[in-house]
Amino acid sequence: MKYLEMNHVKKSFDGLDVLKDISLSVEEGEVVSIIGPSGSGKTTLLRCATLLETMDCGDLAYLGESAAAIVDGRSVYQKPAQLAKIREKFGLVFQNFNLFPHFTVMKNITDAPIHVQKRPKDEVYREARGLLEKMGLADKESAYPCQLSGGQCQRVAIARALALNPRVLFFDEPTSALDPELTGEVLKVIRSLAQMHITMVIVTHEMAFARDISDRVIFMDGGVVALEGTPSEVFESDNPRMREFLGHYARV
């Protein structure tokens, strides 16, 4: 089943065309990585998919439920109540975490399940402890975000997103704000999610990681999908823009 489907997405900011007719679909259990030079529109695409940004044109659906459809060449969105229901289907992990600094780790994770989803407290806490264990943060539940390293914060943010049981989890450069020695711990957690067949869309600059865990890789360039396929198809392609892009990494 298609968990996410976006078609003909266009988005411009003050006359600057950032997304030029992009389509993206993700199957249940699939791990899709999006790579590409900075400014190519990766973040904008994720923000459109997660309803943080409105598309100029394009349709968007989760598990067959439409969030927006094209009418006369423009996107028309569903009513807020319907969009709120669709928001439950996905989660997003931000580059800079966006944890709530005045909440403990535990409250960051449990507050939305309890007060938004209205699930029973003890069940939510039990699940949250399980998540923290998986993230290697079992001893941090009463810490505040300011007492944690960047890598720990990002793992809390991942746990916070997972606690709502999203069908699709998006990551926007989850390790870009971290010191190099801390990226490994976050990538390891994401890898473990892939093994659990959680459906994920990951924007990343970690090429080896993307190649390793993805079922499919999308190379974006200049607001279009320049290349799409299995990791080996994409990374071994002789598309000149892809070769040039990878060249920047080879030189580092």
Add this chain to the structure above:
Amino acid sequence: MSFSVMLTQLSAGMVKTVGIFALTLIFSLPLGFLICFGRMAKKGVAGKAAGIFFRAYISVMRGTPLMLQLMVVYFGPFFLFGMSIGSNWRFPAIIIGFSLNYAAYFAEIYRSGIESMPIGQYEAAKLLGYSKPQTFFKIILPQVIKRILPAVTNEVITLVKDTSLAYALAYAEMFTIAKQIVASKSDFMPFIIAAVFYYIFNLIVAMVMEYIEKRLNYYH
């Protein structure tokens, strides 16, 4: 006049000073929020109109002397509507004048606090499904309070001293009484006692605010 009589009279004035102070805060702190929301409203014709109205309100309140505003509130009903104003009107006029003025300052402090919040906090809340009121009251407001506390402390300390402006309406708060005794007894002492009173009052205010700031220091 003996020192102890002086002290007793000034203490009676001090009670009234504290009354102005406390009532002004009780009214102006929440009123500031309403003005702030009006000032930040943008949606629709009503929102734009509110935005313009409250921007002008804040500008006038901050741009004219508080003493003059007190006079306008006190004498306004007479000059504008020909109503008779008795001494019963004096105290309410003072509280209304102070509250309207301080609410304008608080509104701008609240606005700067709300606007300083990173957009990411709103976006994270939206992604997690929080409603708009939940986002404001659970996520944004607690952080805004922490951010604006130093600015609020400044205003509150200014208010302690501004209460003396009530002498313009001959209300018997401490400063008015001090001035009367100095004039009638040609004794400078009441001013010194008043200064000590104001200073101690502000010391207590500063301590309370510092305590609250410390209580909110569990995160940054």
